Amino acid sequence: MTDETIPTDVDANINESLGENAPKKRARKKATPSYQVIGDSKIPVSKATGLVWKSRLSQARKHTENVAEAWSEAIRYFNNDQLGHRVSKGRLGGVASGNVVGNQRLNANITETENVVFANVTTMVPALYARNPEAEFTSNVESKKRLATITERLVNVIGGQQASPGINLKPKAKRCVVTCLLTNRAWIKIGWITREESSEKALADLASLAKQLEKAKTPKKIIEIEGRLQALEESIDTLQPSGPFAMVKSPFDIMVDPNAKEIDLSDANWLIEKDMIPTEFILAKYATEKGKTGEFKSIYAPTHIMKIQVDGDDISNTDNSIDNFSLFDQEKDTAKSFGFNDDVSFDKAKMTEVFKVWDKVTRRMLMFNGKDWTWPIWVWDDPLQLDTFFPYYPLTFFESPKGPLTKGEVTYYLDQQDSINEITDEKRRARRWARRNVFFNQNVINQADVSAVINGDDGTVRGLNIPIEVKLSDVIGTIPTPSFQFESLFNKEEIYRAIDRISSVGTVLRGEQFKTNTNKAAVAANSQAANMRVDEKGDQIEDWIGAIYWGIAQLCLMNMPLEDVVKLIGEEAQDVWENLSKDEISDLSQKVVGGSTKKPTSAAKKEEALEFGQVLGQFVNAAPGPVLKLMLQVMEKAFDEVTLREEDFIELQKAIDQQAGGQQPPQEGQPGGQNDISTASPEQLKQVLAKLPPELKQQVQSAINSGVSPQEALKSVIQQAEQQAGQQQAPAQLQ
Incomplete structure (x- = not known):
């Protein structure tokens, strides 16, 4: 059969006979924008996975409920300033500003406070963390010791540098110390931004799209490029420079496996982090818009519509709120209701609560929308390759026999803080009483004369009509407040001592002067006790910093190119630095010491x-x-x-x-031995002669006086001394 006899519509006939099974036309694969994840790279998970993790999140929240309440109370006391009972100048007709309200009658109000919690915490911070420590890396493998030195320098530079790729650890660590003093739990999270997901790559893509827009000829192409530009601009605000990063995480945002008994997460199977991410960024990176309907399909589950608004029945749920953010309903709330003048600014301000699940069993990280646990937004397969898997580093100062879930030390002296405020407020009431509660004997003096005294100095001389035998202080005065009949109850020293025993902040750290009858031994004992408590906390911080630096070192060894390392520490890294895999890093056998954070005078x-x-x-x-x-x-x-x-x-x-x-004594035939004496210079002969014992010096001098050359005289004396030393050693060996 020739080619002419073959029907031209054979492909169409075959497709028609196959029906639904007919092959579809292969669409040309479009390049994925840099701001968007690749849909084909998704990791398959069960549909029930989200429900499992939602249940575990509820379990962790219930487990930490009581402790979280104590954390909140401690932080509230720390933030308790004196503005609550003060009046600004704008109030009261602009008469005055300050604490002018006062307590004019017996009530439960407190109008003068002393924040001991704030004072103790801010006193401890410089004592515990005054400077960035210099981490020390040592390797037990001889061939890798030079690499350990280079890694040490690199990590120390990154830890103290503010600009990228530095992590500027000092302010973050000091903030963690403050949090830990209040809650006994603080977290640092580390990570790595790849160059493909960094702001530098996004800026390069932005410039490339701008050039493509200039060259576009058709309206369809222009619309396509403008859409990609808009999506890129929506996501670029949240992108970070490439390299390592470190951030502080609140203890309220980290939920740990309740079955874990170690704070270092060594026995934890999972950890969940709560985070707030701009909604526009999530939609641009993990979703595609379904036409112009305003609905967005998940890239992870193409048949699933992503929920970006808060469900109506969830608005009253306080678990879905976070500080500085308000819950909104897409159906009811508008830009005006939240103080925005336009919808563009309103859309930029929208945030989505997400939960990042770190599952050590499968070594995966899953990210879920807090309002929709049907499918994950995305799943990563061991994204950082750390030896501990978890990129979270906890700081604690003391342990509990029940496990790692503890309250902060501040929680244990809040009653004493209240007592100090009561005493301070009562003294203010007494001062107000003394100033305003004045009495006079109306049988001796009249109201006009009393007013002339009470109203104060007006620059005039005033006469008072009182009997000659009566003193003015006998007819005008006040009485102490009834409470001050028990003045011993208003002594705050015992309360301060009770707080000192818990907080580690004593007379030494506060810089107070010891009492006059305190001897040197007592001063030394107090100083030693204070230093012991501070040193204990400092040791915890140094171990914590060492763990963080080792995590950063692992990320750099796996990801940082040689040219970036050379820029940071110099050319000495040129022949030493190498990128290693996770298994190769584990073979380095390195030990990391955090170094001291103290800075004495x-x-x-x-x-x-x-x-x-x-x-x-x-x-x-x-x-x-x-x-x-x-x-x-x-x-x-x-x-x-x-x-x-x-x-x-x-x-x-x-x-x-x-x-x-x-x-060392020169040997025969070696440099500096007898063979070299004959050719030595006069200066060298003087040096050798100066090292000889006095009796040998006399023998050399006698030989020179008898006409022997200095070289021969010195050589002969040294040879005789060596022979005598050998003869003395021989009998000792026989014995």
């Missing part, structure tokens, strides 16, 4: 360094190399203007070794 640490140097100086002759190295390390920490690098220590060590080798 310059004078104190310099004095301590000099005293330590004097002690080490007594051993310099026995071991010059190690002693000198220790002294240099001490001086480096004490004198901030001196910076010693690893290469400096290596160079110094080599010089010390060479000098130590030159001081």
